[in-house]
Amino acid sequence: MARNLTTIGFDADDTLWHNERFFQITQERFGALLRDYADPDHLSERLLEAERRNLGHYGFGIKGFMLSMIETALEVTSDRVPGSVIHEIISAGQEMLRHPIELLSHAREAVEVLAAEYQLVLITKGDLLDQERKLAQSGLGELFDAVEIVSDKTPETYRAAFARHGDGPGHAMMVGNSMKSDVLPAIEAGGWGVFIPHGIEWELEKAEPPVGVSRYAELVDLGELPSLVEAIG
């Protein structure tokens, strides 16, 4: 009998390993550096505004975040920011780039169990080099059948990825922490969408959950994934 589900896609950052946490820590350090020039809330707003403005140029990732922090530091000080502060921002960003990755709870066991029976595909936005390094450091690389680093996550992205690495979106599930990028477009493509909220969420990735959709589930963590997958069959 043909199986309902043959392929599982995973988002990477904040689905398999911590990521946003490091952005938040760096952002706090950024706030402290510019304490004398701007109050923290105003600074955060300006930074988010810069990130939004630069997304089309910079895409997702640490380098773009570094450049948006530098731009915001110039903006809130009318270019009077000391060089030493820019220096600190660059050091903070380079530290993020060097940061060893930390797996989220149950990530390894869920991926190991599912890899035995399903095709696993990592589908993630972000810098190519950055994501490849994190996957290698995670120790999970060998368990994935394919890796797709994409510049955007639309229904077409999932249709193409699951056609290439599986039996089409109708037999595929996407698992991620972003309702907007992981869950909704995968369901729209005809697949299952599984939402595992991460707690810290980037403003630009927020969206409402789908209503009355049977191919949707929300889980507390990856530990619950294998039994959900088994139930679908």
Place this chain on the structure above:
Amino acid sequence: MARNLTTIGFDADDTLWHNERFFQITQERFGALLRDYADPDHLSERLLEAERRNLGHYGFGIKGFMLSMIETALEVTSDRVPGSVIHEIISAGQEMLRHPIELLSHAREAVEVLAAEYQLVLITKGDLLDQERKLAQSGLGELFDAVEIVSDKTPETYRAAFARHGDGPGHAMMVGNSMKSDVLPAIEAGGWGVFIPHGIEWELEKAEPPVGVSRYAELVDLGELPSLVEAIG
């Protein structure tokens, strides 16, 4: 009769369209901005050193170049660089990111002619978003059967790409302006390597041509490619 050649890989920057030229123009602007702090030759050396040091973190692309320029500006001024100069560096980089692409001579005609009979694969390093945007702007996107944005170009990269999108490296040719990244590893993988020097060459990409290799050719421009391909058969 089986054909010798079924698949042609193309590098992108400075093979199909101008790229290094824009880095050079920006670098001159960078030199002018820091004229009061460092002589141009010394500054270029420091910048190259920073690019080399940061390559593992930043990869190839404009964002990494921007960050290395900022780092170099801090370095040569002992952090005393004015904010207005950092501001100018960011503007210069954003201008590079916005720059419409300019095809190299004969690029369009060569790609059009070859697309009719061969599988064409774009194989390029650099920022994912950056390269996708350039391919879309080039108007050549539809003529390629596949696009591989890779973080490194080794014999294994070419073996995998030509296995995935063709009949293996033995029936494939790689065309590019970098002896080190495009030509030598493609030949080592068992394919043809075609070198089309671009004139301006990035220091980190220089290498000697292969000696006594029949699967190597050097061309003046892409206009010569279709007849070379036809001769191989």
